[in-house]
Amino acid sequence: DTTPPAAAKTTSILLLLAYEPLYPAAQSLVQALSGQLRQQVKQPLQLHVEYMDSDLLNSTTYLQQFGNLLHSKQQQGERYDLAIVAGNSALQLAAQEQQRVLADTPVVFMNVSDTALIRRLLPGGNLTGVPELPFVYEFLALCRSLFADRQTLHVIVDSRSGQRDFLPLLQQATDSLGKTLQVHSLTDLSWDELASELQQLRRQPVLLLSAYQDRLQQPKAFRDAIAFLSEQSASPLWHLWPQGIGEGLTGGVVSDRDFSVQQVAAMAGQILQGTPAASLPVHWQLTPVTLADARQLARFDISASDLPAAARLLHQQNSFWQRYGWVLLLMVTASGLTGLVLFLIWSESRRRQLSDEQLRDRTRLIRNILDSIPDLIFYKDNQGVYVFCNKPFVRVMGTNPVGKTDFDVFDQQTAEFFRSKDSEAVARKNMNANEEWVHSADGRIILLETQKTPIYDRKGRHIGVFGLSRDVTDLKKAQQNLEHIAHHDALTNLPNRLLLNKKLEYALNLARRAEEHLGILYLDLDRFKDINDTIGHDIGDLLLKDVAHRLHNNIRDSDICSRLGGDEFIVVLTNVNDVQRIQEKCEQLLQLIAQPYSLQGHLLSVFASAGISVFPQHGTSVDELIRNADAALHKAKELGRNRSYQYERQLTDSIHSRMSLEQDLRSAMETRQFTLAFQPQFKLGSLQPLRAEALLRWPHPARGMISPLEFIPLAETSGMIIELGYWVLRSACQQFLFWREQGLRLEKIAVNVSPVQINSSFANTVADILQQLNFDPHWLELEVTEGLMMSGTTEVSQQIEQLRALGVEFAIDDFGTGYSSLSKLKSMPVSVLKIDQSFVRDINDDINDFEIVRAIVAMAGSLGLTVVAEGVETAAHESTLQDLGCEWMQGYYYAKPMAADEFYQCYRNTPDA
Numbered sequence: 001d002t003t004p005p006a007a008a009k010t011t012s013i014l015l016l017l018a019y020e021p022l023y024p025a026a027q028s029l030v031q032a033l034s035g036q037l038r039q040q041v042k043q044p045l046q047l048h049v050e051y052m053d054s055d056l057l058n059s060t061t062y063l064q065q066f067g068n069l070l071h072s073k074q075q076q077g078e079r080y081d082l083a084i085v086a087g088n089s090a091l092q093l094a095a096q097e098q099q100r101v102l103a104d105t106p107v108v109f110m111n112v113s114d115t116a117l118i119r120r121l122l123p124g125g126n127l128t129g130v131p132e133l134p135f136v137y138e139f140l141a142l143c144r145s146l147f148a149d150r151q152t153l154h155v156i157v158d159s160r161s162g163q164r165d166f167l168p169l170l171q172q173a174t175d176s177l178g179k180t181l182q183v184h185s186l187t188d189l190s191w192d193e194l195a196s197e198l199q200q201l202r203r204q205p206v207l208l209l210s211a212y213q214d215r216l217q218q219p220k221a222f223r224d225a226i227a228f229l230s231e232q233s234a235s236p237l238w239h240l241w242p243q244g245i246g247e248g249l250t251g252g253v254v255s256d257r258d259f260s261v262q263q264v265a266a267m268a269g270q271i272l273q274g275t276p277a278a279s280l281p282v283h284w285q286l287t288p289v290t291l292a293d294a295r296q297l298a299r300f301d302i303s304a305s306d307l308p309a310a311a312r313l314l315h316q317q318n319s320f321w322q323r324y325g326w327v328l329l330l331m332v333t334a335s336g337l338t339g340l341v342l343f344l345i346w347s348e349s350r351r352r353q354l355s356d357e358q359l360r361d362r363t364r365l366i367r368n369i370l371d372s373i374p375d376l377i378f379y380k381d382n383q384g385v386y387v388f389c390n391k392p393f394v395r396v397m398g399t400n401p402v403g404k405t406d407f408d409v410f411d412q413q414t415a416e417f418f419r420s421k422d423s424e425a426v427a428r429k430n431m432n433a434n435e436e437w438v439h440s441a442d443g444r445i446i447l448l449e450t451q452k453t454p455i456y457d458r459k460g461r462h463i464g465v466f467g468l469s470r471d472v473t474d475l476k477k478a479q480q481n482l483e484h485i486a487h488h489d490a491l492t493n494l495p496n497r498l499l500l501n502k503k504l505e506y507a508l509n510l511a512r513r514a515e516e517h518l519g520i521l522y523l524d525l526d527r528f529k530d531i532n533d534t535i536g537h538d539i540g541d542l543l544l545k546d547v548a549h550r551l552h553n554n555i556r557d558s559d560i561c562s563r564l565g566g567d568e569f570i571v572v573l574t575n576v577n578d579v580q581r582i583q584e585k586c587e588q589l590l591q592l593i594a595q596p597y598s599l600q601g602h603l604l605s606v607f608a609s610a611g612i613s614v615f616p617q618h619g620t621s622v623d624e625l626i627r628n629a630d631a632a633l634h635k636a637k638e639l640g641r642n643r644s645y646q647y648e649r650q651l652t653d654s655i656h657s658r659m660s661l662e663q664d665l666r667s668a669m670e671t672r673q674f675t676l677a678f679q680p681q682f683k684l685g686s687l688q689p690l691r692a693e694a695l696l697r698w699p700h701p702a703r704g705m706i707s708p709l710e711f712i713p714l715a716e717t718s719g720m721i722i723e724l725g726y727w728v729l730r731s732a733c734q735q736f737l738f739w740r741e742q743g744l745r746l747e748k749i750a751v752n753v754s755p756v757q758i759n760s761s762f763a764n765t766v767a768d769i770l771q772q773l774n775f776d777p778h779w780l781e782l783e784v785t786e787g788l789m790m791s792g793t794t795e796v797s798q799q800i801e802q803l804r805a806l807g808v809e810f811a812i813d814d815f816g817t818g819y820s821s822l823s824k825l826k827s828m829p830v831s832v833l834k835i836d837q838s839f840v841r842d843i844n845d846d847i848n849d850f851e852i853v854r855a856i857v858a859m860a861g862s863l864g865l866t867v868v869a870e871g872v873e874t875a876a877h878e879s880t881l882q883d884l885g886c887e888w889m890q891g892y893y894y895a896k897p898m899a900a901d902e903f904y905q906c907y908r909n910t911p912d913a
């Protein structure tokens with residue numbers, strides 16, 4: 001009897017991997033870890049492996065979803081004595097679940113390159129582990145020996161942070177070695193454009209940092225990305241991490257993962273024996289290993305002898321065992337169980353030749369082994385009569401079938417199905433696998449994955465069928481769940497971009513065959529960000545759900561409705577015969593979205609804009625149709641929102657001109673093409689301006705003066721606004737100092753600040769600039785948007801408060817256009833309100849505008865805020881504003897924005913100066 005005397009406690013370890021299950025490196029990591037852990041942990045061990053597949057799906061929502069999945073498993077009885085997490089996002093998830101799934105569970109991490117995250121978690125954390133650091137200098141040394149004649153290191157990155165964060169380090173390293181770093185960024189390139197750049201590079205070192213998404217936001221799983229890039233590239237691709245090497249990437253200098261696995265298993269062993277995780281030091285000392293794929297080296301004509309002597313080569317096919325070993329191994333494993341059963345049958349048939357006792361012992365041993373396997377194992381003779389089955393079979397099926405056929409045990413339909421699968425295996429003379437749903441004895445319907453193998457006697461005659469069934473119900477459910485998460489948007493449950501691409505591809509094929517049209521509607525909510533910032537993200541989320549619901553419920557089943565993220569939706573109208581219908585349906589959906597929403601006591605209105613592209617007129621591929629619908633959406637927004645626009649060719653041209661404007665903007669930054677204009681602000685009744693607003697001007701060498709309304713958004717999306725904004729601040733302050741020296745009696749200079757500029761270093765940088773210029777902070781007013789003020793994030797408030805403490809004054813620009821309510825004004829850290837010019841323009845004709853201005857002035861007065869009216873163009877404007885109690889004015893009625901010299905000439909001799 002092999003039953004142990006007393007059941008030893010099972011140690012349960014959660015192995016959380018950031019990778020996808022199909023990823024070969026993930027599988028070998030699991031195997032290596034499980035081997036090492038079994039050596040370290042003496043008790044019975046149960047490993048729960050979870051694959052996050054976070055390369056492609058790395059949003060916070062996904063992390064949240066994954067956490068929920070783990071939590072629900074835990075509630076069904078899973079418990080963990082220890083968690084081993086591999087990869088950055090796995091550690092992120094562990095950090096997120098510290099209080100819930102992993103409460104009191106020690107964590108050992110590995111393959112984590114995010115050192116900031118490790119350092120953040122270490123103090124007080126119940127964790128330790130082995131990080132994975134980039135060996136940048138060692139890698140450059142390898143490049144020097146392999147590509148001695150090359151001075152440039154090419155790097156591939158995309159927009160995602162993480163790997164991209166290593167760029168400054170690489171820049172520093174290449175600079176220090178006198179090399180050049182050339183970045184090929186998927187933020188500017190599509191996959192195809194990157195491929196054609198890689199085709200131009202002949203035998204140059206190319207380092208892959210990160211490539212998951214291109215500028216068209218087309219994602220690729222890591223495996224697909226490296227397969228694609230390595231196939232296209234005329235140069236070998238290298239990596240700072242082991243993953244991907246051997247699967248397309250040529251090699252790299254990486255940390256030794258075998259060593260990490262040993263360390264992690266040793267740490268796990270110590271923790272399970274009672275050592276607190278926090279008392280085991282993190283293993284920061286890592287040894288670099290040069291790893292290379294022999295097949296890729298051969299492809300690029302690189303001699304393995306040029307690698308360091310200790311380099312490890314993958315896929316080196318030189319011995320019989322290396323070539324065919326895996327085939328043999330597979331054959332041996334597959335035939336193992338079959339052999340065991342054959343042995344059982346054989347021993348039964350030799351019963352009379354051996355002593356009874358010997359036979360009984362042997363048979364009992366084999367039975368015990370087969371009974372201890374959780375899978376259902378059975379053997380039927382060639383008449384379909386069960387000769388043997390193990391205990392799990394009897395337990396799950398609720399009956400012992402030995403001596404009976406399937407027809408005696410199961411219902412007619414199930415029995416026929418089982419018999420047909422037996423016959424298939426016999427006909428194929430080989431193992432046959434199938435899945436089958438069956439009723440189990442405890443009343444559940446379970447999914448069995450069954451393998452059937454025909455058995456032959458020594459003369460080759462068929463004598464029966466051996467079968468092995470595994471209960472994969474839970475596995476299938478978990479897979480389906482993950483599959484669903486991977487393909488659906490967590491908030492609205494609509495298909496995400498990945499699934500949209502697949503469905504649209506399918507719809508295109510159908511439309512092609514049926515010679516029908518398809519309509520692609522790219523919808524985006526107008527000013528959704530303001531709603532989010534002012535009323536809160538919770539309400540914003542509810543609103544998105546309602547919009548999704550309205551869209552989904554008002555299209556046909558064959559149509560597709562998908563959320564791309566944020567407030568962007570795509571609706572695909574299928575089976576369209578009359579193109580006119582597309583436009584009509586789009587208008588109908590926009591009207592539907594515009595109906596009011598009642599969300600947790602808030603009555604809200606929101607409008608949407610839509611861009612339309614039509615198959616086949618506006619494109620024949622998924623990419624092209626979505627891109628063109630997007631271009632049409634931009635046009636719709638430009639034309640004033642709450643409307644739709646159908647794609648036309650000129651839009652692509654204008655996108656190209658937008659891209660060329662962006663390039664010009666970069667060179668304008670380098671060649672300092674910008675200037676400042678200044679517009680005075682007057683206190684009522686005074687001819688002498690006491691304040692001036694600095695406004696950025698870009699005299700483009702070919703296109704003339706370009707409005708800030710056109711280029712500031714570009715500078716914001718490209719991040720250039722940060723550098724540009726500091727330039728404006730510095731120049732405006734210098735000009736102000738100069739005027740004061742010349743005798744102009746100005747009190748303050750106002751400078752516009754874009755929300756993008758307010759990051760964690762904003763206040764310190766502004767303070768530094770003021771200090772360098774010896775500029776009194778009380779002379780500075782920073783104009784920020786209403787949305788930013790309402791966003792209420794702690795970072796923004798901290799930055800603003802830090803500067804206010806120095807004496808810098810803050811104003812809300814274009815007040816009244818956002819969603820902030822007057823009652824919220826009290827809590828905003830500002831002292832000036834600038835009434836938007838759109839209210840001033842019609843103040844004498846539109847009673848609503850008049851009332852809004854009246855309310856703003858009254859409320860501001862009671863809060864002690866200064867109100868400045870913008871866009872005062874006529875004496876009538878001035879007099880109405882004066883009647884309402886507004887004291888400060890700015891507008892063309894007094895002066896247009898002008899160059900600094902002109903400003904000085906205008907106001908140096910003003911009577912009350």
Ligand SMILES: Nc1nc2c(ncn2[C@@H]2O[C@@H]3COP(=O)(O)O[C@H]4[C@@H](O)[C@H](n5cnc6c(=O)[nH]c(N)nc65)O[C@@H]4COP(=O)(O)O[C@H]3[C@H]2O)c(=O)[nH]1
Pocket residue numbers: 679694695696707708709712725728752753754783813814837870871872873890891892893897
């Ligand atoms: N119709 C009319 N317009 C008037 C009148 N008085 C002033 N304006 C215009 O209204 C805009 C006022 O600036 P803003 O609301 O801050 O709006 C600014 C501001 O949001 C942004 N901007 C300008 N310079 C900068 C800058 O240095 N940084 C940032 N982040 N944004 C800037 O660009 C916007 C537009 O700037 P500009 O084209 O210079 O346009 C200026 C000004 O020329 C009037 O009586 N009638």
